[in-house]
Amino acid sequence: xxxxxxxxxxxxxxxxxxxxxxxxxxxxxxxxxxxxxxxxxxxxxxxxxxxxxxxxxxxxxxxxxxxxxxxxxxxxxxxxxxxxxxxxxxxxxxxxxxxxxxxxxxxxxxxxxxxxxxxxxxxxxxxxxxxxxxxxxxxxxxxxxxxxxxxxxxxxxxxxx
Numbered sequence: 001x002x003x004x005x006x007x008x009x010x011x012x013x014x015x016x017x018x019x020x021x022x023x024x025x026x027x028x029x030x031x032x033x034x035x036x037x038x039x040x041x042x043x044x045x046x047x048x049x050x051x052x053x054x055x056x057x058x059x060x061x062x063x064x065x066x067x068x069x070x071x072x073x074x075x076x077x078x079x080x081x082x083x084x085x086x087x088x089x090x091x092x093x094x095x096x097x098x099x100x101x102x103x104x105x106x107x108x109x110x111x112x113x114x115x116x117x118x119x120x121x122x123x124x125x126x127x128x129x130x131x132x133x134x135x136x137x138x139x140x141x142x143x144x145x146x147x148x149x150x151x152x153x154x155x156x157x158x159x160x161x
Contacts, residue, residue, distance in 0.1 A: 057093075061100050066108035072097065078119040091123060098127045101160075105131075110161045117154040131160050 013019035044051075052059060056072075064070060074097055075081065075089035101111050115124060136155040 056100070057096060061104060061109075062107070064104060064107070064109045066110075068109050070101075070104055070109060070111040071114075072101065072111065073114040076116045076119050077121045077124065079116070094121070094123050098123060102127075102130075105160045111159065113158040115156055115158065117156055128156070128158050131158050133158050 043049075056074075061070065074094070077089060077091065077094045101113060104111050115121075117124070134157045136157060
């Protein structure tokens with residue numbers, strides 16, 4: 001579904017229903033993408049990687065040990081993205097996720113958190129100072145060609161290792 005979605009993005013309307021037009025000339029499932037999926041699948045099998053699909057607040061993070069790694073890519077708090085409509089990601093969600101990451105750090109579990117410092121987020125601004133912050137340079141023109149807000153994104157990767 002994602003491969004054929006407009007601009008490789010899945011969107012939902014105000015009622016929470018799937019609402020993505022077909023991606024004409026911008027998205028497709030092609031032979032190159034097929035090979036990338038095959039390579040990805042093989043690599044995941046080689047490293048005994050496990051994926052979970054459930055709300056993070058219901059997940060038992062505390063089964064992890066110091067040889068595990070947790071990667072988080074949450075919605076950006078206070079952004080104008082569709083996932084923030086109808087209180088999709090609030091300060092309460094953000095605070096809980098940061099608390100979980102602090103607790104994982106205390107247990108010696110490595111983590112990485114992707115985020116964007118462009119949006120006002122006092123919780124993240126203060127929290128990130130405890131860890132290493134890598135500022136990422138990237139060209140997001142493929143995802144933002146209709147972008148109204150032309151201010152610069154400040155993508156970061158925050159890690160505890």
